[in-house]
Amino acid sequence: xxxxxxxxxxxxxxxxxxxxxxxxxxxxxxxxxxxxxxxxxxxxxxxxxxxxxxxxxxxxxxxxxxxxxxxxxxxxxxxxxxxxxxxxxxxxxxxxxxxxxxxxxxxxxxxxxxxxxxxxxxxxxxxxxxxxxxxxxxxxxxxxxxxxxxxxxxxxxxxxxxxxxxxxxxxxxxxxxxxxxxxxxxxxxxxxxxxxxxxxxxxxxxxxxxxxxxxxxxxxxxxxxxxxxxxxxxxxxxxxxxxxxxxxxxxxxxxxxxxxxxxxxxxxxxxxxxxxxxxxxxxxxxxxxxxxxxxxxxxxxxxxxxxxxxxxxx
Amino acid sequence: xxxxxxxxxxxxxxxxxxxxxxxxxxxxxxxxxxxxxxxxxxxxxxxxxxxxxxxxxxxxxxxxxxxxxxxxxxxxxxxxxxxxxxxxxxxxxxxxxxxxxxxxxxxxxxxxxxxxxxxxxxxxxxxxxxxxxxxxxxxxxxxxxxxxxxxxxxxxxxxxxxxxxxxxxxxxxxxxxxxxxxxxxxxxxxxxxxxxxxxxxxxxxxxxxxxxxxxxxxxxxxxxxxxxxxxxxxxxxxxxxxxxxxxxxxxxxxxxxxxxxxxxxxxxxxxxxxxxxxxxxxxxxxxxxxxxxxxxxxxxxxxxxxxxxxxxxxxxxxxxxxxx
Numbered sequence: 235x236x237x238x239x240x241x242x243x244x245x246x247x248x249x250x251x252x253x254x255x256x257x258x259x260x261x262x263x264x265x266x267x268x269x270x271x272x273x274x275x276x277x278x279x280x281x282x283x284x285x286x287x288x289x290x291x292x293x294x295x296x297x298x299x300x301x302x303x304x305x306x307x308x309x310x311x312x313x314x315x316x317x318x319x320x321x322x323x324x325x326x327x328x329x330x331x332x333x334x335x336x337x338x339x340x341x342x343x344x345x346x347x348x349x350x351x352x353x354x355x356x357x358x359x360x361x362x363x364x365x366x367x368x369x370x371x372x373x374x375x376x377x378x379x380x381x382x383x384x385x386x387x388x389x390x391x392x393x394x395x396x397x398x399x400x401x402x403x404x405x406x407x408x409x410x411x412x413x414x415x416x417x418x419x420x421x422x423x424x425x426x427x428x429x430x431x432x433x434x435x436x437x438x439x440x441x442x443x444x445x446x447x448x449x450x451x452x453x454x455x456x457x458x459x460x461x462x463x464x465x466x467x468x469x470x471x472x473x474x475x476x477x478x479x480x481x482x483x484x485x486x487x488x489x490x491x492x493x494x495x496x497x498x499x500x501x502x503x504x505x506x507x508x509x510x511x512x513x514x515x516x517x518x519x520x521x522x523x524x525x526x527x528x529x530x531x532x533x534x535x536x537x538x539x540x541x542x543x544x545x546x547x548x
Numbered sequence: 549x550x551x552x553x554x555x556x557x558x559x560x561x562x563x564x565x566x567x568x569x570x571x572x573x574x575x576x577x578x579x580x581x582x583x584x585x586x587x588x589x590x591x592x593x594x595x596x597x598x599x600x601x602x603x604x605x606x607x608x609x610x611x612x613x614x615x616x617x618x619x620x621x622x623x624x625x626x627x628x629x630x631x632x633x634x635x636x637x638x639x640x641x642x643x644x645x646x647x648x649x650x651x652x653x654x655x656x657x658x659x660x661x662x663x664x665x666x667x668x669x670x671x672x673x674x675x676x677x678x679x680x681x682x683x684x685x686x687x688x689x690x691x692x693x694x695x696x697x698x699x700x701x702x703x704x705x706x707x708x709x710x711x712x713x714x715x716x717x718x719x720x721x722x723x724x725x726x727x728x729x730x731x732x733x734x735x736x737x738x739x740x741x742x743x744x745x746x747x748x749x750x751x752x753x754x755x756x757x758x759x760x761x762x763x764x765x766x767x768x769x770x771x772x773x774x775x776x777x778x779x780x781x782x783x784x785x786x787x788x789x790x791x792x793x794x795x796x797x798x799x800x801x802x803x804x805x806x807x808x809x810x811x812x813x814x815x816x817x818x819x820x821x822x823x824x825x826x827x828x829x830x831x832x833x834x835x836x837x838x839x840x841x842x843x844x845x846x847x848x849x850x851x852x853x854x855x856x857x858x859x860x861x862x863x864x865x866x867x868x869x870x871x872x
Contacts, residue, residue, distance in 0.1 A: 238792045238822065263792040263821070291793045478551035478576040479605035507576070508551055 238262040238476055241304035241346060243338050244313030245269035245297075247458075248354060250278045251465025252311055252472075253295060257282050260291030261473045266307070268298040270314075301338070307346040309472055312365070314338050315355035317459075325540045328360060332546055335361050339368045350510040352471055353378040353486070354464065358411035360537035362486045362499040367547055373488040374511040380411035380501035381484020382467040387448030388417045391441045396432055398424045407445065407484055408501050408517070409530035415501070416526050417445040421517070474506035487511050493519075493527065498538065500531050551576040553786060554617040554659065556651050557626035558582030560772065561667065563591050564779035565624055565786075566608055570595045573604035574787050579620065581611040582627075614654040620662045622786055623655050625678065628668040630772075638854055641670065645855055648674045652681035663824040665785050666691045666800070667778065671724040672813045672848040673855070675800045679813070680866045686802040687824040693724030693815040694798020695781035700761035701730055704754045705737070708746060712737040720758065720798055721815050721837075722844035728815070729840045730755045734831070785820060792822035801825045807833075807841060811868055812852070814845050 240256060242249045245267045253265050265282075269275035275297035283295045298304055315331040318324075335355055342349060351369070353376065355361040362378035369376065385405025393400040404422030409415045419429050419441045429438070444451070452460035474481040484503045489495045492514045493502065505513040519527060541547065553575045555562045559582075566578045578595070580588040588610035595608040611617055628644045631637075648668050655662055655678075664682065666689065668674040675691035682689065697720035706713045715738040722729035732751045735742040742751060757764075765774040788795050799818050803809045806816065806828050819827040833841060861867040 260791065260793075263794060291791055292795070477573060477605070479573065480576060481605060 239264040239266065239307045240472055240476075241266050241268070241298075241307035241310040241342070241349070242313065243268050243301070243304060243310065243342075244315070244354075245271075245275040245278050246313060247461035248464045248468070249311065249313040250282075251461045252313070252468040253278070253465075254282050254285070255465050255469040256472060257286045257293040257295055258289050259469060259473065260289055260293055261469065261476055262293060262308070263291070265293060265295045266298050266304055267295065268301055268304055272297070272299065301341040302345050304342060305345045307342075307349045309352060309475055310342045310346055310349045311352045311354060311468055311472070312338050312342075312361075313354040315361070317356075324537075325544070328357065328537055328540050329544055329546065331355055331357070331361060332364050332541055335364050336368050336546075339365050343369050343371075350375045350377065350475055352468060354468060356411075357534075357537055359486050359499045359501070359534040360541070363488070363534070363538055364541070364546075366488050366499065373490060374509050376488060376499075377471065377504075377506070377510055378411065378486025378499060378501070379464065379468055379471065380415075380486040381405070381407045381503070382471055383464050384411065384415055384417065384445060384448065384501075385484055386463055386467055388419060388422075388441065388445040391444045391448070392419065392422075392424065392429065392433075395437060395441065396424060398432075404429075405484070406503065408503070409527055410534050411486060411501060412533070413446070414526070414530040414533050415446055416523060416530060417442045418517075418523070419445075471506060475508065475510060478508035480505050480507040480512060482506075482515060485511070487514060489514070492516050495531055498531055498535055500527075500534055552579065552620045553577070553790075554579040554581055554611070554620040554623045554662075555626065556581045556617075556623060557628070557668075558584070558588045558591055559626065560775040561779055561782075562624070562626035563595075564775050565626065565667075565782045566591070567595055567598070568779055568783040569786060570599045570604060570606040570608050571602050572783070572787070573599070573602075573606050574783070574790055575621070576605060576607065578606060578608045579611050579616055580608060581614075581617060585610055585612060614658050617655065617662075618658045620659045622665060622789055623659055623662045624665045624667065624782060624786065625651050625655075625674070626667050626782075627651060628674075638858075641673065641851055641854060642858055642860060644668060644670075644674065645677050645860055648677050649681050649860075652678045656682045656684070663688045663690070663789055665782060665789075667782055669724075670848075670851055672800050672815070673851045675813045676802070676848070676852055677855070679802050680861060680864045683866050686804065687826060689802065690785060690818070690820070690825050691724070691800025691813065691815070692778070692782045692785055693728075693800045694720045694817070695784055696778050697724065697728050697730070697758060697761070697815075698798060699777050699781055701735070701754060701758040704757045704761075705735070705742065705746075708750055708754060709737065719817065721817070721831075722841050723814055723848050724800065725847070726759060727840070727844035727847045728759060729837055729844055730758050731831075731837065733834070788820040789822060789824060794819050794821045794826070796820075796829060799825060801828060803828075806830050809845055812845055812849055814841070814848060 279297040384407035698718040701718040702716035719734040
């Protein structure tokens with residue numbers, strides 16, 4: 235047994251909120267934050283370390299001086315990447331973020347060779363695929379944050395609509411972590427009651443639409459992306475792995491024949507435990523959902539193909 | 549990475565430890581190992597169902613045999629016999645040592661990498677027995693003593709003060725029993741030293757109550773002894789190991805020169821982490837506390853000697869040199 239240590243690459247709002255949440259929950263003994271802007275990682279780490287005086291476990295938070303200080307971690311969360319700006323094409327953004335991810339992941343491979351990687355950089359599914367290719371690790375050790383967040387956004391919509399306790403609401407969102415995501419409110423329950431018993435078909439459609447634009451809605455008000463939801467969702471995944479809770483969480487994972495696809499990363503429900511992805515759950519999809527899933531997978535495949543055409547993997 | 553904890557003994561104490569772990573989702577699996585497999589199965593089912601009600605992931609299972617403890621990160625030994633009429637203190641000592649010895653051998657064989665948390669009484673002696681029969685490095689064997697005694701002391705301090713519950717940090721060293729060594733000098737309420745809040749007479753009263761804390765509950769219950777605070781104190785240790793918290797708690801460990809003693813188990817402050825008792829902390833004791841600690845050690849040594857003179861360790865490879 236060794237120290238329970240979580241590395242977080244990128245100390246921006248999402249990375250820092252994930253770190254703070256983990257520290258307050260006391261999920262691990264040590265968190266090490268890294269950011270290219272060194273002062274940011276260090277300042278936030280000190281602030282959180284002082285806050286953890288009041289937390290359950292007194293988690294230690296430090297800043298890494300170099301990327302290589304992300305060492306011997308059980309889990310490394312990768313939040314590094316740039317947002318799309320001005321005249322950048324989708325291909326430009328893909329190449330820039332893939333290169334950042336590659337650099338970060340090569341470091342992790344060298345310094346935390348036994349880690350499980352949680353990928354949070356966007357475009358999420360493609361970056362999860364890049365992480366797999368660069369590490370060459372087993373599929374179970376590469377996981378992307380997708381449904382854990384999108385599902386919480388769906389549960390929020392359901393809570394707002396029904397007024398029932400949010401923490402009794404199921405969550406299930408599959409597909410890519412982008413515009414073709416597939417919220418499946420028709421499959422979930424609130425308490426023990428299927429949501430189909432509680433809301434009309436029209437309301438269901440509204441939940442699906444608002445879930446898909448859950449991220450954009452926050453950007454509209456805030457002028458920047460949300461980070462509390464993502465930070466807490468990351469902490470949920472980290473907790474499930476470190477506590478070996480074998481919880482079902484929708485996550486981006488590499489498929490190997492499941493749902494009829496291989497060699498692509500996409501969001502599906504998985505069992506999260508000490509080994510990372512312990513099992514991929516194959517839902518029965520009706521033909522309409524199957525079709526949506528195909529569109530979603532194709533959109534991810536397009537992104538991967540752009541990287542291939544630009545000789546990223548060669 | 550943490551997933552499996554075995555609790556040996558399915559009485560009130562062991563069951564409550566398992567229940568606390570399940571309610572907190574501390575680990576994925578709790579194994580209940582007891583002589584009566586059906587009782588263990590019934591309690592395991594009941595607790596697994598409670599875990600679902602609590603929305604926790606912990607599964608509680610009964611061990612059908614010793615092989616089911618394999619793969620445990622931690623094994624908690626709560627097993628022991630109660631003193632029955634006509635039984636001498638020495639008889640009880642040998643009987644419990646025998647029970648603990650058998651489980652120690654079982655752990656050595658089936659869970660050779662486990663950390664052992666001992667709670668069977670007399671605690672310090674039973675921790676010693678586990679050392680001798682597992683041969684595990686000392687950091688992997690911890691007796692639960694000081695956390696419980698400190699919790700009791702904190703309660704009596706609260707009773708006196710009327711405020712600060714949950715903010716009182718008490719420290720108790722030495723043997724778990726009549727010879728415990730409460731350390732009011734190292735006791736604070738939200739950081740305020742206790743002697744700034746109470747006079748020495750009041751503190752003396754609290755120390756006395758703490759010494760009698762276990763007996764007080766035995767007398768009230770009429771049949772049996774306390775198990776809620778003991779079980780919670782044990783769960784604190786299990787959590788500290790599983791979560792690698794590096795918290796400092798008083799635990800009974802094998803001394804190797806610390807505080808001037810060797811090859812003897814007593815309660816001292818240790819840092820608990822993923823490896824068990826990762827560090828033993830040597831505090832500066834005043835003359836009076838040193839004397840009390842010495843008396844405490846002597847009472848444990850006396851019981852250990854009774855076991856040696858009864859030939860208990862004759863078949864043990866790690867027995868103290870110079871002993872038969």
